[in-house]
Amino acid sequence: MKVSSERADLVVVGGGLAGICAAITAAREDQLVHLVEKKSLLGGRIGPNHRQPIDQSNLIPQVYQRESGILNEVWPLFFKSNKEGTYLGISRALRDWVEAENKIKLFLNTEVEEVKTASGIINSVISRDNLTNERTSFVGKYYLDCTGIGRLAELSGSDGEKGVDLNEFGDVARDIPLKTSRVACLIQIAEGKDDYSFSLPDWVRLKWEENHLSARLNLMESLERSPTGVHLLEWEGPATTNEVEASELAFCAWDFLKNRSSFRKVFKKLRLVTISDEISTKPVFRANGLHRVSLDDLQHSESVDGAVVLARTLLREDFSMVSRVEEKKLLPHPVEIKPQCLISSDFKNLLLAGSSASCSELSSRSLSMPVVAAQMAISSAITIVSAVSQNRLPKTICKEGYIDGLQSKLGRLNQLFSRDGKEDTDNLSIGANATASSTVMGPSDCLSDIEQKIKTAHCLIQFPVGSSFLENLSLELMGQNHQVFSVKLMEGSGYHHSLPGNCIFVDNVKIASGVNQLEINLALPIKNKGWHFLEIHSNTDFVIPLYERGLVGYVLHDKKRGFYLNQAKSITEFYPVLTTSPKVSPSPMITLSPAPKDYEAGNLVNNYFRPNHLPQLWVSKPTNFKYSEFVDLEWKQPIEISRIEISFDPSYDFIYSGKPKSFEEDNFSSLVREYKIYITKENQASEMIIHQKENSLALAVHCFDPMEIKSLELEILSTHGLNRAQVYQIRTYA
Numbered sequence: 164m165k166v167s168s169e170r171a172d173l174v175v176v177g178g179g180l181a182g183i184c185a186a187i188t189a190a191r192e193d194q195l196v197h198l199v200e201k202k203s204l205l206g207g208r209i210g211p212n213h214r215q216p217i218d219q220s221n222l223i224p225q226v227y228q229r230e231s232g233i234l235n236e237v238w239p240l241f242f243k244s245n246k247e248g249t250y251l252g253i254s255r256a257l258r259d260w261v262e263a264e265n266k267i268k269l270f271l272n273t274e275v276e277e278v279k280t281a282s283g284i285i286n287s288v289i290s291r292d293n294l295t296n297e298r299t300s301f302v303g304k305y306y307l308d309c310t311g312i313g314r315l316a317e318l319s320g321s322d323g324e325k326g327v328d329l330n331e332f333g334d335v336a337r338d339i340p341l342k343t344s345r346v347a348c349l350i351q352i353a354e355g356k357d358d359y360s361f362s363l364p365d366w367v368r369l370k371w372e373e374n375h376l377s378a379r380l381n382l383m384e385s386l387e388r389s390p391t392g393v394h395l396l397e398w399e400g401p402a403t404t405n406e407v408e409a410s411e412l413a414f415c416a417w418d419f420l421k422n423r424s425s426f427r428k429v430f431k432k433l434r435l436v437t438i439s440d441e442i443s444t445k446p447v448f449r450a451n452g453l454h455r456v457s458l459d460d461l462q463h464s465e466s467v468d469g470a471v472v473l474a475r476t477l478l479r480e481d482f483s484m485v486s487r488v489e490e491k492k493l494l495p496h497p498v499e500i501k502p503q504c505l506i507s508s509d510f511k512n513l514l515l516a517g518s519s520a521s522c523s524e525l526s527s528r529s530l531s532m533p534v535v536a537a538q539m540a541i542s543s544a545i546t547i548v549s550a551v552s553q554n555r556l557p558k559t560i561c562k563e564g565y566i567d568g569l570q571s572k573l574g575r576l577n578q579l580f581s582r583d584g585k586e587d588t589d590n591l592s593i594g595a596n597a598t599a600s601s602t603v604m605g606p607s608d609c610l611s612d613i614e615q616k617i618k619t620a621h622c623l624i625q626f627p628v629g630s631s632f633l634e635n636l637s638l639e640l641m642g643q644n645h646q647v648f649s650v651k652l653m654e655g656s657g658y659h660h661s662l663p664g665n666c667i668f669v670d671n672v673k674i675a676s677g678v679n680q681l682e683i684n685l686a687l688p689i690k691n692k693g694w695h696f697l698e699i700h701s702n703t704d705f706v707i708p709l710y711e712r713g714l715v716g717y718v719l720h721d722k723k724r725g726f727y728l729n730q731a732k733s734i735t736e737f738y739p740v741l742t743t744s745p746k747v748s749p750s751p752m753i754t755l756s757p758a759p760k761d762y763e764a765g766n767l768v769n770n771y772f773r774p775n776h777l778p779q780l781w782v783s784k785p786t787n788f789k790y791s792e793f794v795d796l797e798w799k800q801p802i803e804i805s806r807i808e809i810s811f812d813p814s815y816d817f818i819y820s821g822k823p824k825s826f827e828e829d830n831f832s833s834l835v836r837e838y839k840i841y842i843t844k845e846n847q848a849s850e851m852i853i854h855q856k857e858n859s860l861a862l863a864v865h866c867f868d869p870m871e872i873k874s875l876e877l878e879i880l881s882t883h884g885l886n887r888a889q890v891y892q893i894r895t896y897a
Contacts, residue, residue, distance in 0.1 A: 165298075166169060166289065166298045166299065166300050167297065167298070167299050167300070167469045168300045168302060169197055169268070169270075169299055169300070169301050170195075170302045170304070171194075171195045171196055171197040171268070171295075171301070171302075171303045171304075171761070172189070172194040172195045172196065172304050172305070172551065173186075173189045173194050173196045173197070173199045173301065173303055173305050173306075173544070173547055174199065174200045174288060174301045174302075174306045174412075174806065175189075175197070175198050175199065175306075175540075176275055176306070176307070176309060176314065176315045177199075177200065177207065177308070177309030177311060177314075177315075178198055178199070178200025178202070178206070178207060178256065178259050178269075178271070178309075178534065178613070178762065179205075179206060179207020179208055179209070179210070179309060179311060179312040179533065179536070180206070180207060180208075180209055180237070180257070180533045180534070181207070181309040181311075181313070181517050181533070181536035181537045181539065181540035182198060182200070182307070182309035182516075182530045182538045182540065182542075183198070183205060183257055183260065183261055183537075183596075183769075184233055184234065184407075184537040184540050184541050185268050185307055185309060185516065185540035185541060185543060185544040186198045186234060186261065186264070186544075187260065187261065187264055187267070188540075188541050188545060188548075188576075189229055189547060189548060190264045190265075190266035190286070190357075190543040191264070191266075191547040192544075192545075193266065193267075194266065194547070194548060194551070195266055196266060196267045196268070197267075197268050197300065197301055197365055198261065198267055198268070198269050198270065198271060199270045199275065199288075199290060200269075200271050200272075200273065200275050201269065201272070201273060201274040201275070201293065201357045202271070202272070203272050204251070204254040204258075204269050204271075205254050205258050205261065205271075206253055206254040206257055207311060207531050207533075208252070208311065208411050208531075208533055209250075209253060209634075210250060210253060210254045210493055211249075211250040211253075211254055211255075211373075211896070212442070213442055214250055214349060214393065214395060215509070215533070216533075216821035216822070217253070217506060217533065217819050217820070217822070217823070218533070218818050218819045218821070219299075219532075219821060219823060220737075220741070220818040221493070221506065221738065222475035222476060222493070223292065223475050223479060223493070223494060223495065223496060223658075223661055224227065224495060224657075224661055224734060224735055225496075225497075225623065225658065225661040225773075225808070226661065226718050226739050226741065226816050227715075227773065227774040227815040227816050228475055228497075228662030228815070228818070229582035229815050229816070229817065229818055230474070230475070230534055230537075230538060230579065231577045231578065231579060231772065231773050231813075231815070231862075232541065232573075232576050232578035232579070232862075233541060233576065233811050234351050234534065234537060234538075235577070235860070235861040235862065236860065236861075237258070237260075237832040238745075238813075238817070238819055238831075239745075239813075239829065239831065239834075239859055240256045240257075240259070240260055240265065240438075241253060241256055241310055241819065241823070241826075242745055242828055242829055242830060243256075243829040243830070244256035244259055244824045245823060246711065246825055246826075247825060247827070248823045248824045248825030249360055249823050250823055251379065251490075252823060253625050253823050260524075264514040264661075270299070271290055271686055272291070272294050273290045273291070273292055273295055273299065273313060274290055274291055274550060275288055275289070275290045275315060275318060275478040276291050276298075276318075277289035277318065278315065278318040278319040278320070278366045280319055280320065280510065283510055283511055284510060284511055284512055285303075285319055285504060285510050285512055285513055286302070287300045287301060287302045287354075287754040287892050288300070288301040288303075288306065288315065289301075290525070292610055299475070303512075304512060304551065305512045305513075305514065305543065305547045305550075306510075306512060306513050306514070306556075307513075307514045307515075307516065307540065307543055307547070308450070308513065308514070308515050308516065308519050309516050309517060309519075309536070309540050310519060310533060310729075311447070311517055311518055311519065312445060312448065312518070312519060313447050313448030313449055313450055313515075314448070314498040314515065314519075315513070315519075316448060316515060316519060317448040317450075318451035319507075319509070319510060319513060319683065321450040321451065321507055321509045321513070322447050322450070322451045322508070322509055322522075323448055323449050323450040323451050324448075324449055324451075324790070325446045325448045325449070325520075326404075326524065326580055327446070327524050327888075328523060328524045328525075330525055331524060331525050332641045333456065336678050337795070339859065341370040341834065342396065344399070344400060344401070344406065345397075345398065345399050346397075346398045346407040346409060346411075346412050346441055346442075347395065347396060347397045347398070347409075347412075347441070347442040348395075348396050348409035348412055348413060348438060348440070348441055348442055349394070349395055349396070349437075349439035349442070350393070350394055350396055350413050350416070350417075350435060350439070351392065351393050351394075351435075351436050351437040351438065352390060352391050352392065352394065352433050352434065352435060352436070352875065353391055353433070353434050353436045353664055354391055354432060354433060354434070355433060355434045356432070356434060357432065357574075357814055358431045359431070359432065359433070359434060360421070361418060361419075361421040361422065361535065362418075363414060363415070363418040363707065364414060366411075367411050367414050367415055367600075368411065368537060369398065369400065369407065369412065369415035369788070370415060371416050371418065371419035371881075372419070372423075373400045373401055374398055374399065374400045374790055375397075375398075375400060376483050376484045377485040378396075378397040378398060378399055378430040380771040381395065381397065381485070382394060382395075382396060382416065383546065383571075386420075386426060390430070390433060392632075393432065394785045395417050395442075396413060396540045397410050397485050398412045399485050406606075407442060408441070409438055409439065409441040409442075410438055413435065413438040417435045418722070419680065419825075420664070421459065421588075428675055429735050430751055431882050437500060439451070442722075443490075447518045447519055447524075447527050448517060448519060449515075449520070449521060449522055449523075450508075450509070450519065450520075450521060451507070451508045451509065451516070451519065451521055451525070452499050452503060452504045452505065452506055452507060452508055452513055452515060452521025452695075453503035453504070453506050453508055453521070453558055453561075453779075454503035454504045454521060455504065455521045455522060455523065455529070456500065456501075456504045456520065456522035456523065456526045457522070457523050457526060458478060458523060458526055458820075460498075460500075460526070461476070461478060461480065461496065461498045461526060461529055463499070463509070464495075464496070466499065466581060466582045466583045467499040467500075467501060467581070469501055469502070469561065469563075469566045469585050470499035470500060470501055470580055470581040471500065471501070471502040471505075471545075471546070471561075471566075471569060471570065471573060471580045472498075472499065472500035472502075472535075472539050472542050472580060473497050473498070473499055473500075473538070473579040473580055473581055474497055474498055474500070474532075474534065474535040474538045474539070475497050475498075475532075475534065475535070475581065475713075476494070476497075476498055476535045477492060477493060477494070477532075478492040478529055479492075479525045479528045479529065479603070483616075484875040493585070493858075495657050495662065495675075495733050495734055496582060496658035496802070497579075497582065497818060498529070498535075498660070499580075499582060500530075500542075500560040501533065501540060501561075501582055502542060502546055502560075502566070502569070502888050503521075503555075503558075503561055504520045504521040504522060505520055505539060505542065505543045505546065506546070506557050506558055507521075508521075511556055511558075511591055513558075514543040514546065514547060514557060515538035515539075515543065516536055516539040516543050517530055517531055517535070517536030517540065518530050518531035518536065519540055519546060520539060524768045527729075533893070538578070540660065541573075541576075541578060542573065542578070542817070542841070543870070545569065545572050545573055545576070545578075546560055546561065546569060548572075548846070549565075549569050549572060551676075553565070553568075557897075562849060567585075570585050571585065571587070571589075573807070574587060575587075576862070577655075577772050577773075577810060577861070577862045578834055579702070579773075582588070582658060582774075584770065584771075586770050587770055587894070589896055590770075590894045590895065590896065591798075591802050591804060591896060591897065592767070592768045592893055592894050592895045593769070593770070593797060593893045594766055594768075594798065594799075594890075595768050595796040595797060595798050595875075596796070596797050596798075597764040597765050597768045597794060597795070597893075598658075598714060598764055598779075598794065598795050598797075598798050599763070599764035599769050599781055599792070599793070599794045599795075600783065600792045600794070601783045601784040601786075601792060602760075602762055602763050602764065602782065602783065602784065602790075602795045603714065603762050603782045603784050603785075603887065604759060604760070604762070604782065605714070605717075605753075605754060605755060605758060606710070606713075606714050606717050606750050606751070606752050606753055606760055607752065607754050608756070608784055608785070609712065609714060609782075609784065609785050609887060610710035610711075610712065610713065610714070610752055611710065611711070611712070611785075612708065612710065612711050612712060612752060613708045613710055613711070614709055614711035614732055614749040615708075615709050615740075616641070616706045616707070616708050616709070617705050617708075617709060617719060617721055617740060618704050618705075619704065619706075619707065619709045619721050619722060619811075620700065620701055620703065620704045620722070621698075621701075621722040621771050622698075622703070622706070622707060622719060622720060622721050622722060622737065623663065623694065623696045623697065623698050623700070623719075623720035624638060624699065624707075624718075624719060624751055624753060625694055625695070625696055625717070625718040625719075625720060625739075626694070626695060626697070626716060626717050626718075626753055627694060627695075627716040627717075627757070627759065627761045628689055628693065628694075628695045628755075628759070629692050629759060629760060629761045629776055629777055630686055630689060630690060630692070630757065630760070631688065631692075632687070632689060632760060633685045633686075633687045633689060633755060633756075634681060634682045634684075634686060634756045634757060635684050635685055635755075635756045636682075636684065636685060636687075636697065636750070636754070636755055636756075636757075637680050637681070637683070637705075637751065637753070637754040638680070638681045638683075638751065638753045638754075639679055639680055639681075639708060639709075639751065639752035639753075640660060640674075640679060640680075640681055640699075640700075640705050640706060640708070641679050641705060641706040641707075641708065642674055642681075642701070642703070642705035642706070643703060643705075644675075644676040644677070645673055645675075645676060646673070646674055646676075646703055646705065647671055647672070647673065647702075648672050648673075648674070648681060648699055648700065648701045648705075649669075649671055649699075649700045649701070650668075650669070650670050650671070650672055650681075650699055651666050651668065651669050651696060651697070651698040652666070652667055652668035652669075652682060652683075652685070652687070652694060652695060652696070652697055652698075653665060653666050653695065653696045653697075653698065654667055654690075654691050654693070654696075655691075655693045655694035655695060655696065655776065656841045658673075658774045659693075659694070659774075659776045660691070660693035660694045660776040661694060661726065661776075661820050662734075662735065663696040663698065663735075665736055666805075667687060667690075668683075668685055668687055681686075683697075685734065686894045692776075692777065693776035693777060694716070694776060694777075696720075707719055707751055708751070708752065709740065709749035709750060709751060710749055710750055710752055711744075711746075711749055712747055712748055712749075712885060712886065712887075713748045713749045713750025713840065714750050714762075714776070714782065715762075715774060715778045715782070715812070715816075715889070716761065716774070716778040717750040717751060717753060717782060718739050718740070718741070718748065718750065718751075719739070719740045719751050720735075720737035720738060720739050720740070720749075721737060721738060721740055722736060722737055723736055723737065723738055733884050739816075741816045741817070741818075742814065742816060742817050743820065743887075744817075744818075744828065745814065745817065745826055745827060745828040745830060745831045745832055745883075746814075746832045746884065747815075747831075747832060747833050747885060748816050748817075748829065750837065761777060761778055762778060762780065762781060762782040763781065763783045764794050765772040766780050766781050766793060766891070766892075767781050767796070767890060767891070767892055767893045768777050768796065768892075768893065769892070770894045771891065771892065772810035772862075772891045773810070773815055773891060774815060779891060780812060780858075780889055780890060780891045781794060781888075781889070781890050781891075782887060783879075783888040783889075783890050784887065785886045785887050785888045786886060786887060786888075787886065788879075788880060788881050788882075791878045791879055791880050792879045792888040793876055793877060793878045793879065794811075794876070794877050794890065794893070795874060795875070795876050796874060796875045796876075796877075796893060797873065797874040797875075798872075798873060798874065801839070801844075801845050801871045801872065801873050802869065802871070802872060802895070802897075803871045803897055804869070804870065804872060804895045804896060804897060805866060805867060805868065805870070805897060806864070806865065806866050806867075806895070806896040806897075807853075807864075807875070807893070807896075807897065808862065808863070808864050808888065808892075808893075808894040808896075809838075809862070809863045809877065809888055809893050809894075810861065810862055810890070810891040810892040810894075811834050811835045811858070811860075811861050811862075811863065811889070811891065812831070812832075812833040812834065812835075812861075812889035812890065812891060813831045813833065813834055813861035814831045814832075814833050814834075817831070829859075829883070829884070830859055830883040831886030832882065833882065833883070833885045833889050834858070834859070834861065834882060834883045834884050834887045835858055835879050835881075835882050835883075835888060835889075835890065836856075836857065836858055836859075836880075836881045836882055836883050837855065837856050837857070837879075837880040837881045838853075838854075838855050838877060838878060838879050838880060839840050839851055839853060839854045839855075839877075839880065840852055840853035840854075840875065840876070840877055841875070841876040841878065842857065842872040842874070842875050843872060843873050843874040843875075843876075843884040844870075844871065844872055845871065845873050846871060847873075850863075850884065852867060852870075853865050869897070875895065877890070877893060
């Protein structure tokens with residue numbers, strides 16, 4: 164059969180979130196990219212064929228934990244293009260994103276069957292079109308395996324490993340059957356008109372009660388949300404003589420639901436209408452790289468030199484393949500990943516991402532989470548771009564003397580790559596003086612209407628302290644007359660000071676009759692600037708009102724009560740009350756004296772484009788934008804610039820729900836929509852050089868011919884809904 168040929172700078176195999184992010188990253192760096200996906204729809208694990216969680220909240224204890232960089236474009240894409248809130252809508256939105264890039268050529272229904280290699284180089288990848296049976300040879304300078312199962316690396320003949328490593332926990336014994344069958348599929352349940360009985364076919368060898376407990380619990384929770392609709396079934400149980408089929412799994416579960424479950428009365432009039440093909444549960448092939456990620460690497464508390472990926476994930480604590488969150492361990496910080504695990508040790512032009520990177524088996528499960536795999540794929544793409552531009556091999560780009568350049572390139576994309584970050588020495592704004600039209604001082608300046616009331620007896624209030632002294636603190640709450648509260652003030656500790664640490668103040672405080680304020684006299688010097696936590700406890704319940712349009716950094720953490728299904732093992736007994744929509748989170752009303760100065764324009768000219776141990780952004784006072792808000796940057800001496808980068812606020816506390824959801828909003832309400840940029844030259848002549856009317860990006864980049872300027876003004880005319888301006892950083896470059 165004739166084989167056609169397609170040539171590209173980069174061939175990305177796998178059209179999930181990781182492959183898409185890698186392709187777009189490389190394409191925007193002027194690389195011709197071919198994106199190859201075996202299914203007819205994009206999305207991979209988060210698409211219609213697998214329906215795994217898109218993201219998950221509270222993966223780490225930091226409130227502002229969501230990734231930045233290119234992933235900030237994904238969520239507004241889902242808001243705007245998936246109003247129906249379906250997995251099919253997710254896939255369509257992702258395709259819209261890919262099709263908008265003219266340097267990407269997309270190949271759907273295209274399955275890789277063969278990889279041709281010679282002398283440590285992949286020469287071509289041979290694929291077959293599942294619809295036409297036509298074969299295509301993809302010839303690229305570089306290849307990136309984003310299949311999630313290591314398909315490309317395995318076909319290339321790379322050395323690696325596959326399957327469970329029972330010694331991965333060392334000497335700690337873990338129970339796992341030596342022979343188990345694994346299968347997963349999707350079923351659709353619909354309402355009917357009559358009572359329907361069901362008898363299990365003789366050829367079905369499975370009994371639902373013999374399934375792994377976690378798989379049974381997952382189904383029960385899905386049915387509790389809604390008995391009708393699509394549900395994921397997983398099987399991990401005793402092995403049979405033949406492989407388990409998806410239909411066997413579906414019918415054994417249906418037999419249980421109709422005849423023996425506590426739901427059987429509800430299921431009398433329900434019908435099983437569709438069963439999907441088997442969802443792959445095959446072991447992942449993990450190619451050997453220049454470094455192998457272990458569980459110890461992921462848990463490492465010290466920062467890693469030369470890291471290129473910083474991501475939120477969970478650690479698996481058993482060998483089961485069932486996707487149950489409770490059996491995973493929460494980490495107190497995001498994990499750092501070295502680039503060497505993304506580079507094949509066998510083929511100079513093969514890079515890896517996600518669960519098929521060079522790692523242990525249990526580590527691969529942590530790296531398989533969509534947002535983690537996407538971060539790794541983006542770093543792999545930038546490594547390839549850097550290798551091409553410098554005419555060096557990827558392994559050289561990751562060595563001392565080159566790695567700083569790779570990290571700088573990631574930083575310019577607002578990609579987090581290490582816990583410590585990196586100073587941007589090319590940013591000319593660092594030396595500028597920043598002033599603003601107005602600045603909010605605290606919640607009392609911008610909060611107006613109560614959004615919700617939280618009834619509790621024990622909670623934490625998180626707030627920023629950027630000063631060296633606190634005189635007193637006032638918190639609005641609703642309690643009983645003369646109710647007594649035990650209060651503690653604690654410094655933040657750990658990564659970004661995001662966990663309660665050393666206690667620096669303790670007292671018992673009584674509220675006066677008819678007063679809804681908890682007044683605390685502190686007279687306290689502050690040794691460590693950053694997040695602080697006020698712990699409040701009483702023998703009687705009280706109410707904390709939360710105000711809409713909350714201020715970044717002011718957060719209520721309520722005490723967890725009872726058992727929360729499908730949540731990882733936590734390292735804290737409190738959980739933050741945060742937004743579940745593109746609108747900003749509500750905030751408690753807390754007043755500090757002296758008035759804080761945490762939101763001043765000076766934040767715009769530091770090295771931070773998102774919150775860390777402090778909010779790190781400029782916030783204007785509330786406005787209807789009848790009169791614009793603005794910030795000015797002025798230099799002592801004229802500078803020459805040709806590029807401006809602005810980091811707006813995309814609500815980093817928002818985490819997209821595990822399943823697709825419909826939102827009324829098209830973007831984060833905190834994001835600036837319309838703005839202008841003026842420059843002033845040494846002759847004092849002011850000139851508008853940019854007028855952006857419909858901004859939808861968290862990172863806005865403007866390039867132009869070099870010009871010498873004395874000052875720069877960012878004028879903000881509107882946002883996507885919030886009644887104030889919020890900006891993290893303005894960067895300028897020669």
